[in-house]
Amino acid sequence: xxxxxxxxxxxxxASGQTLGRLATRIAHVLRGKDQPTFTPNVDNGAxxxxxxxxxxxxxxxxxxxxxxxxxxxxxxxxxxxxxDEMLARRPDRVIRLAVRGMLPxxxxxxxxxxxxxxxxxxxxxxxxxxxxxxxxxx
Numbered sequence: 001x002x003x004x005x006x007x008x009x010x011x012x013x014a015s016g017q018t019l020g021r022l023a024t025r026i027a028h029v030l031r032g033k034d035q036p037t038f039t040p041n042v043d044n045g046a047x048x049x050x051x052x053x054x055x056x057x058x059x060x061x062x063x064x065x066x067x068x069x070x071x072x073x074x075x076x077x078x079x080x081x082x083x084d085e086m087l088a089r090r091p092d093r094v095i096r097l098a099v100r101g102m103l104p105x106x107x108x109x110x111x112x113x114x115x116x117x118x119x120x121x122x123x124x125x126x127x128x129x130x131x132x133x134x135x136x137x138x
Contacts, residue, residue, distance in 0.1 A: 007115075009047040009131035011124070014095065015055035017136055022056065023098035025136045030103065030112040043108055047115040049131055054091040054120045058083065068097065092118035 010029060014022055032038050032045035058066075066083040086094050095118050103109035117126060 007047055009049060009126060009129040010134040011049045011051060011131045012134050012136055013052055013122075014050050015052035016057055019056050019058050019094065019098055022050075022136055023095065023102055025134075026050065026095075026099050026116065027102035027112075029134065030099070030115060031108075041108070043111050045112055045115065047126075047129065047131075048117070048134075049124050049126050050092075050095055050116070050118040051122050051124055052120075053095050053118050054087065056087070056091065056095060063087075091120050 012022070012026060026048050028034055029048055030045045032043070034046075035044060037044060063084040064082065067080045068083070068086055069078060069080050071078050083094070096113075096116060099116060100109075100113055103112050117124065
């Protein structure tokens with residue numbers, strides 16, 4: 001039996017959770033560091049389903065002061081998007097980028113990020129994986 005077929009899945013409710021603390025916990029589970037059999041060079045982490053991404057909380061003045069940058073590759077092609085605009089348009093991307101920054105920058109990190117599913121609302125379509133609920137401290 002392969003590791004792919006018996007991989008466990010967990011559901012995390014992001015409503016009311018602080019973005020950074022939530023992303024840290026998600027990255028921890030994606031890497032498999034919550035398991036007693038953790039090995040740094042083996043991909044044995046769980047799949048994570050995040051629901052209610054639109055209701056994530058940030059502290060301080062990050063809504064006005066935090067920017068996400070992307071570049072088109074052309075001169076003058078830098079585009080900056082504020083966090084409040086990003087939460088209004090693509091709240092799933094905010095959580096995905098926060099978790100991506102906390103994963104290792106290698107093959108294992110890229111594989112772990114593929115097991116992250118983020119949804120804006122309370123519904124998800126992964127009932128077949130029989131996910132367990134993961135409590136993240138408030």
